[in-house]
Amino acid sequence: MTDHHSDIDSVTGKSTTGHEWDGIKELNTPLPRWWVISFYLTIVWSIGYWIVYPAWPLISSNTTGLFGYSTRADVAVELANLEKIRGAKMVALGAASLADIEKDLALLALARAKGKTVFGDNCAPCHGSGGAGAKGYPNLNDDDWLWGGSLDQIMQTIQFGARSGHAKTHEGQMLAFGKDGVLKPDEIVTAANYVRALSGLPTRKGYDAAKGEKIFAENCVACHGDGGKGNPEMGAPNLTDKIWLYGSDEATLIETISQGRAGVMPAWEGRLDPATIKAMAVYVHSLGGGK
């Protein structure tokens, strides 16, 4: 570094800092006073900030600040306020009848929004986030309903569940015809082919339709009804349509007839408040499968 005290830039008449890059020298231009003061003030401000706000992490906690201010407490208050606003709307929902909710586009939108959230928290693990279902878990978007697809029936199923142990729950059992020794293995194969034929699916070579009809009439009609149309009172599925809860291939049907089926749906009464259950019933109904 050169001695810059006497190094004066000839154009501006200012002294230089003595720094030089590729022949370009840096003028010694002090900062404006207000700038320096502002800079120091920001430092003072930041120290104040550290002290006033919860900032410093300690071993198992943190400093709490001076005035007990906490953004978390703020969020809690805001959430409570939000709940208050929503609460008023939910009262309107609770007061309206199911049919009226679907006719009022504003209430329908509210019920769908609320229902969707609650569905995601409670129903999606089994029925899927969009209610598409899975093997053994009904698809709520289609028009096939084990326990009925009207608004009231859907609400009832949500409230009390199926085989849930609740006093008002839906009951109904698909017997284990093979395991319990009611039908012989070859009869079960015949019965499986018979129900495939009911919904227009191809049957195995050598299958005896008359024998199948006899087995069905003796063992299945009680629940599934004449012609296998099903019975929502007992949760017995319609065997003549294109929708199969557990699958329609022969192997699955043999398994179903041999072992029986008894899917469980929990009761939601008591776990969710009535207005929420109502919102969920409307939401599920509006998925498209409702009747």
Place this chain on the structure above:
Amino acid sequence: MNRTANPKELPLDDDNGPLYVAQKKVYPQSTSGTFRRIKWGLMAFCLGVYYFLPFVRWNRGLGAPSQAVLIDLPNSRFYFFFIELWPQEVYYFTGLLIVAAVALFLMNSVGGRIWCGYLCPQTVWTDLFYAVERLIEGDRRERMKKDKSSDPMKLERISEIVLKHSIWLLIGWWTGGAWVLYFNDAPTLVKELVTFQAPMLAYVWIGILTATTYLLAGYMREQVCTYMCPWPRIQAALTDEWALNVTYRYDRGEKRTSVKKAAELRALGQQVGDCVDCYQCVAVCPTGIDIRNGPQMECIQCGLCIDACDNVMTKIGRPKRLIGYDNDVNIQRRQEGKAPIYRIVRARTVSYSAIIAAVGGIMIYTLATRSLLDVNVLHDRNPVAVRLSDGSIRNAYTVRLLNKSGYDRVIAIDASGPVNATIHVIGIDSVTPDRPMIVVPRDSTSELRLLVTASVEGNPEKSIPVHFHVTDIGLGEVASATDNFVAP
């Protein structure tokens, strides 16, 4: 221009000197002339528009805001006379910003920092604050004398200072007040403000803008331009040898000498300049520079030095515009004895103008042809498709209808594409089963769940395009959207 200094005269050139320097206060003198008149005119225009625009009314019909320019944040709408913009149309602001930036470049390539000198809010408000200061405390000399005076404060002086700051704060307060009026119905808000019924946020914003106006225009002044604003740095890259800048025509200014001496020397046939070194150009400069040192970053090119110099030139009987809007090319040419040439039409200005015309044209076109009825469609993802008990397929869609007009519409919804498709909208019982109808209120959107059911037996395609048409029953206006009908 080039001068050397004795190092001993420079107090800040050693490492033990202060880290900072105090602001050298600038005392601009008043002047009169062409550019001063232009500045007064533009100031009146700009401030007039800013302060009074919120009170201009515009009839948009029943229930709609009647303010000509309104930024309605709670409802996410922007109103500008006959234009109403929705949040998804903010790209118009992008276009506006592009046009504004290129217009700034164009100004710069034609006439230098016109923006800085005449239109920038910092310049306009500082000018207004200076006018107030001058009116109360007097012109340059008096102000300097009063500031230097070591006399104990006299009542007269104290009242002057109090009056000046009161008026400054009043201007700042009005500036903040006008600002908040753009965000709410102006007459209503004024009434609320004076009766202390207005929202807290309005008072907070008035406070913020009062403080910033007072500080920036009253105290910071030219330092905002010199230290805070990036534009002086950028404009150096945008200007070229043809751009007109406020220029000291040194070809007719040097060498500087007194009027008397100049006359004597001229009589002897010697070369002598018109500049009499009166420092009027420096005295009037709001940024405190000497334009005779050539183009400088601090110069906002307000033209006040031109006025000041012209007044002196008139008095001493020399031609005006020793300082004027000119460029370096012409000074060189005059020195070579050639006539000056001014070239406004050149590649740079033409291309800037073309960009402005193109972007502006696209904006006007899209604005004029934009639809006030729109439909957005979102296909359900889970499940994508559902098989019904009779074997047919159903797809569900979330449909959003947008009615951007100022009246309620009755909208009919159709879908076409898959053979024998039927549609159903949840919550709507239609008289005509395949054509659900819904009322969409003015200036709002409606979200609906729409189901399309069709048989795809014998169709090898996994996905069939489906077109949604929404029709305004009254006006016949149609909007469409296309999505896909998918088989499981």
